[in-house]
Every structure is written in structure tokens, then in C-alpha cells.
Amino acid sequence: MDQPSRLAGTVRPGGRTARVRAAVLEATQDELVxxxxxxxxxxxxxARAGVGKTTVYRRWGTKAGLVADLMNELANxxxxxxxxxxxxxxxxxNALAVVEAIxxxxLGVTFQAVIAAATSDDQAAQALRGFFQRRIEEWANVVDLAVERGELPKGTDGAEVIRAISAPLYYRLVVTREPVTEEVAEWSVARTLAAARxxxxxxKARRAMGVREAVESRG
Structure with missing residues (x-):
């Protein structure tokens, strides 16, 4: 998910609206951290962004709205x-990019704050889901390319492969609070790649159907 830890490039020269948005999103990330x-x-x-409260309330509405726009900018x-x-x-x-980000x-603290918010706030959850969906779709392309080269079986679900790479890393980050290292990333890649090959x-779809049919037959 390789993105900068500090927002950059959101300001167009001479664009006051862009400057305000950049300052507000920067302040939002600072406050989250x-x-x-x-x-x-x-x-x-x-106050931190140096803009009027009315502007912030009018444009973003709620703090969840701020977080949603921040996650959208990080994805961009x-x-x-x-x-x-x-x-x-x-x-x-891909795995190394995740390790570096978290x-x-x-940036790692930002993600943890939004992940925590997503457990109790629907808008924060949607923002987080949107961010990861965009990153998963982007990286799923490497799986499609591998299928075209004959490295992986036809029909391999790229999005599921990318999810399988990231899942152990985020589990350590937010559940067990263990160190997320390059070695852990290597293990995740090795296991996922073996399964994909x-x-x-x-x-997975045929297997799921087979399980469902077995259950129905018992019923």
C-alpha cells in the first residue's frame, strides 16, 4: 500500500480550495496520530489547519467525513x-509495501486509528473499506499478469490472493500486537503463493459449492 506518511501534492498552485483541503487533511491526520x-x-x-470552523463543518460535516476524505486522499x-x-x-x-506502511x-498510527473507528462508526468503516478496495483492485493486477504468463492457474482470483497476503500482517498489527517484520511478509508470500500455485x-467457488451441496444433501 505504499503511500507517503505525510500528505503531499494536494495543493494546486493558486488554488485556495485545494490549499484549504490540504491543510485540513494534514491537520486531520495530525489529530488522529x-x-x-x-x-x-x-x-x-x-484551529490546527488555520481555517474557519464554519468552512470545516460546511465542507466535511462530521469528523467521520474528515476521515473519509483523508483515506480517499491516501488512496489517491x-x-x-x-x-x-x-x-x-x-x-x-506488495507485502513489503504493507509492512512499510503500517x-x-x-501512517501506521493513522491506520490503527481509523481501524479502531471503523468498529463503531459506519462512515469510518466505509472510508476504510473504500481505501482497501482500491488498493486490492490495483494489486490484483499482478495476479492477472501472472495468470497470463502461465505462472498461476487460470481463474485465480487476484483480489483473494492479495487479501491473503495482507491478512496475517494486519492480524499482527491490530489483534495480537506482534511486530510486523519483513520476515513475516516473506512467510505470508510463501504460503499464499504455494496455495495459489x-x-x-x-x-474456491467450486469448493464452496461442493460444501454447500454436501450440507444440503445431509438436510
Whole structure:
């Protein structure tokens, strides 16, 4: 998910609206890092950004609206997927990008704050889901390229492969609170790639149907 830890590039020269948005989103991220989602306030964001409270309330409405726009901007600034010419290196690049993002002092804390908010706020959950959906769709392309090169079975679900790469990393980040290292990333890639080469991600729909039919037959 390789994106900068600090927002950049949101300001168009001479564009006051863009400058205001950049300042507000920067302040939103600062407040999330320092106080978390529940400590985030519209008034404090406005003061930190140096803009009027009325402007912030009118444009973003709620603190969840601020977070949604922040996540959208982070997604916009994320880099494109890797294209090394080999699926193992591409998937490792994805896993390493996740490790670097969630290990970053600023960006990692931002993600944890939004993940925590998503458990109790629908708009924050939608913002988080939108961010990850865009990143998953971007990186799923490396799986499609691998299928075209004959490295993976036809019908392999690229999105599910990318989810399988990231899942153990985020589990350590938010559930067990264990270190998320490059070694963990390597393990995740190795396991996921072995499963993908074995056709696990290509036949999941047929297997699910088989389980369902077995259950129905018992009924």
C-alpha cells in the first residue's frame, strides 16, 4: 500500500480550495496520530489547519467525513502495483509495501486509528473499506499478469490472493500486537503463493459449492 506518511501534492498552485483541503487533511491526520478517532474534533482540526470552523463543518460535516476524505486522499497518493516480471517478486513487493506502511510512525498510527473507528462508526468503516478496495483492485493486477504468463492457474482470483497476503500482517498489527517484520511478509508470500500455485484461489467457488451441496444433501 505504499503511500507517503505525510500528505503531499494536494495543493494546486493558486488554488485556495485545494490549499484549504490540504491543510485540513494534514491537520486531520495530525489529530488522529496524537489523539485517535475518538479524540478528534472538528474545532481542533480547524484551529490546527488555520481555517474557519464554519468552512470545516460546511465542507466535511462530521469528523467521520474528515476521515473519509483523508483515506480517499491516501488512496489517491498510493503508488501503482509492482511489475517485476515475476509473481513472487511482485507479491513480495506488495507485502513489503504493507509492512512499510503500517510500521511507519505516522501512517501506521493513522491506520490503527481509523481501524479502531471503523468498529463503531459506519462512515469510518466505509472510508476504510473504500481505501482497501482500491488498493486490492490495483494489486490484483499482478495476479492477472501472472495468470497470463502461465505462472498461476487460470481463474485465480487476484483480489483473494492479495487479501491473503495482507491478512496475517494486519492480524499482527491490530489483534495480537506482534511486530510486523519483513520476515513475516516473506512467510505470508510463501504460503499464499504455494496455495495459489496449487489452485486454491482458482477453485474456491467450486469448493464452496461442493460444501454447500454436501450440507444440503445431509438436510
Amino acid at each position: 496524537e489523539h485517535g478517532f475518538h479524540g478528534l474534533t472538528m474545532d481542533q482540526v480547524a 497518493q498510493s503508488s501503482a502495483h509492482a511489475d517485476t516480471g515475476g509473481i513472487e517478486a511482485d507479491l513480495y513487493a 510500521s511507519d510512525r505516522r 496449487a489452485g486454491t484461489f482458482a477453485v
